[in-house]
Amino acid sequence: MTKRKSDLTKGRGRSAFQKFVSSDWGRLLVIDVVAVAIMSMVSKEYLSTFNLFVITRDVSTMILIGFSQAIVLAIGQMNLSLGAIGGLVAVTSGGLMAMWGWPIWLAVLVGLLIGVLAGYLNGMLIVWTGINSFIITVATNSIFLGLNLGMTHAKPFYNISATVKAFGQARFGFFPYMGVVTIILIVLMVILLKYVVFGRQILATGGNWNAAEISGVPVKRSVVLAHIISGFMAAVAGMLWMSQLGSAQPMIGVSWLLPSFAIPIIGGVALTGGGASIGGIVLAAFLLSIIQSALVHLQVDPYYVQFLLGLLILSAVVLNELGGRRRRA
């Protein structure tokens, strides 16, 4: 314990470059750039406008999925139902457009509302019962998925608004329209977690529950709020995914579990709560998409992708853990 006294002075002595590389996002940025550089040498089409568009569009939803999990990790909990929320939101808003011809804005609004309500339900159940977030969201995951499949009978709505379909394909140069939504949400998250009292209270709750409670932070409200934000992010991700696919697929969200944890963890978010590095999450989402796209370009057997994803996460967490241990020692 007494050894830590020297940490302060050590921290100041490090050069700006060392600090940059040892920060979570600095290291990731280097890795991202190197990965792109290598790929651009291997494959000429890798840096083509279209491929950049595909990568950026993919990243746009991945970042939101990462946020959805990260905000709950920040309070030391988990949300296993975010995929099911995304799917449920996609089919309801898609269904409202396709079956009843609701205007886009209203269908989107209802979709967001469902996401928020689902998150609220998760948060309230956890706060009320005091049961571990894992088991609660395993259960609600099943409930949301059951509702989704029960309503749709696992059949997609193809007949969604043409504008929504076009939105998913539209781009300025390589930059997808969808990315605008994500950029707005990134900015909002940064503001929320850095400057908004609610956001700071969420982080305080995750950092030290008892201290936060004694200092008058509304800890339970912070938990519910974190889950609401998680539901909201999952809802936006679900609708963006629908727009990208051009149809409301009930299976949207089933594959999100792994990336939802991988992105924050690779981005340096601690599972024990207390922090959420937005820069790290964005860069980690890029890393995942860059690699996935690279595997496609290198014509790697798609069956290898799953294996490599698992391996990537494993190495990322192990490296993070080792890095953390070195920093602490």
Added chain:
Amino acid sequence: MGIISRAFKNIGKNWYRFGLFFVTTAFWLFFAWRATGFLNSFNIFTLLRFASVQVMVGFAQMIALSAAEMDLSVGAIGAGVAMFVGALMQLLGVPYPLAILLGMLLGATAGFVNGILVVKTKINSFVITLATSSMFSGIMFITTKAKAFTVLPQGFVDLSRVWTFGLPISPLVWIMLVVAIVLYFVYSATSLGRKILAVGANRRAAEMSGLRSSKIRITVFVLVGIVAGMAGIMDAARMESAGPIIGTEWLLTSFAVPAIGGTSISGGNVVVFGTVLGGILTGTITNGVLLMNVSNFFVNFFLGLILLLAVGFDRLQKAYRERTSVK
């Protein structure tokens, strides 16, 4: 004898767990009344066979939970082992008992990998097994190209097909019951069981009392791997096909079954026969809902709801008992 009388004593002490028994009975009565063909002996046969696989999946997670760990790779291990056993039998003509043994060995190996990674990296087992789950499925997909093995030897298929003692009970059910008895024995009477529960209740205190927690936790993951593998093999026998679909729905099942049965999610206790009842309950609901022609897609919805109710009820009961335990 000792074990049996103790089992009865435990039932006496934990009378409130009979709640689960009554709930299960109530569902049986309800389905018998509303779901056509529910009590049909063929349906009973199918139901019990399905439930026994559910129980095995629950056992796998129960073992992990007892040591305060989680294993998200049970589904991937189940599928991988089932397809490995299928391949041995269909492609190499390995006799089925040997294939099953080799399959369990593969499950143990996968569990060992999980255990070593969790212990050596000191990272939360949730994250480790989330990653290995993806890797195990990846390996399975790469090696099998996701093609199911359906030409299985008669003896293997008979494990699920035949009636035993003239009753609508498949051998799979007996296998599950034997595993249940073995697990009950391990947890209630052996030093291994005690050590696992001690590590699960308070790992630090267990270590500081001279237990070798690393060894114990690795053993736990190996056991999880073996039981998950057996569950996969049993599911393959049940469906008469060893395919990649096995294990895809196990995440909820594996946690719901022991949790409904009263095993604590935070470690340190197990209720083996509660898990058996839990699996029978989820099996019954799945079966009954399907028979009632409610869109079968709602099955998930009901299972999630039951899990919520079960853990919520358990919490209420604990709070009630604490309030009334004033000496």
Added chain:
Amino acid sequence: MKQREAVLKALHINKAFPGVQALDDVSLTLQQGEIHALIGENGAGKSTLIKIISGLYQPDEGDILIEGNKVRFSSPRDSVGAGVGFIPQERNLIPDFTIGENVLLERLNQSGAFVHYGKINAEAKQWLSAVGLEVSPKVVVSELSPAQMQLVETAKALALQSKILLLDEPTASLTPHEVEFLFSVLRKLRDSGVALLFVTHKLEEVFALCDTVTVLRDGHVVSQSEPIEAMDRDRLISLMIGRKYVVTQLPSKPPRAKTPILEAVDIYSDIGSEGVSLELYSGEVVGLYGLVGAGRTEFARALIGDARIKQGEVLVEGKVAHIKSVADALHRYSIGYVSENRKMEGLILAHSVVSNITITVWDKIAKMLGVIRRTEEKVIAGKFVKRLDIKTPSLEQMVMYLSGGNQQKVALAKWLGANVKILIIDEPTIGIDIKTKYALHDLIWDLSANGVAVLLISSDMPEVIRLSDRLLVMKEQRIVGKLENSHMYEEMSQKIGTLLA
């Protein structure tokens, strides 16, 4: 005595927990500009009362009045709003936040929905200079040393500018110098008109700091708001424990063994310990005295293989020992360790008395297939329950429902069950009632008389002076003195004091 205003009144508070009446008709009056000591043994209800006043718990019956108005706090948010500040025993900071934000955490929302860092840092700077901490408020708390963190906590308490400040044993991890500094800050607060309620079990602090004292025993008020001048040490003790307690001299015991059973030679470990050496003989108690944080526990952990030894070696019975884990220490070298942290490390609270006592011998009593016979297990546990006089309704009782003293006896019993030759006992009597404390002393004495080598780690000076045959004094990860024990308190405490100065 001048008439002061009562700012806080707690009237007829009742609070029950499963199995205990924690507070029974407790009333307390806190006046402006006083430091009011709330003392009592562990389990007397001090913490419960302070948690009720701060809104963490709700009373079953009774009222809280602030400046004459009845208030009802459903959470600490309400009490903070009503001007009641609380410094709890545990670390009270958010590690990833900056110092400034931590200092003003209660008032993050003072300028609306957004956090105004400029304002916060400027204000925090004032409070930091008030406590003499010259670090930028922009530094993240997790980068500070424990002493610096304590100063931040004090600044945080000042920043509350509350009329009433509750402190729950705030000095537990402070050096005497830091304690003195904290006290000077608290006195300044008092002089500016704040009412302070100071919970402690250290009598010296009561006399050094406080103006009035209220004593709790078993959930009752046994002495209310008496001026400190009217009190003396003996009277306070008898109020706390309910009777006079005469401490007897321990009888003499057979001489220790000729050769040491455990030798530590110049140990450096990766969690502390800088060149620590000692010898331990069978049949003696060696006291290892030092303040919290002096490195005693760290040294013990290195000995039992819970921390890595970087340099130096451990010899058991003259041979070099390689101890990589507690399991090695127990099974290969017969060393046991009773942890200072009973609840987290010493016991498995949710398991039975039997399980907790026999955990060290499961491997020994297991038969074929690793089967443990219940009857045999119960015989072993029963023997120690009897010998240590552990009060439990049954052997199957969960340890969490036992009293602190009985829990500690269970934590000790498991090592007796394993028949260890070397026993390291870390702070055995912290938070334990006086009667059980002396029963534990007798037990430790008895063990050494029967040939066990005991290393007694304690920051309770009377305890080490009473029990030890020899004394080692530790400071800043090193042993700064070795003393023969004359068992004379005045003489020994003076010698120890000079060593620590």
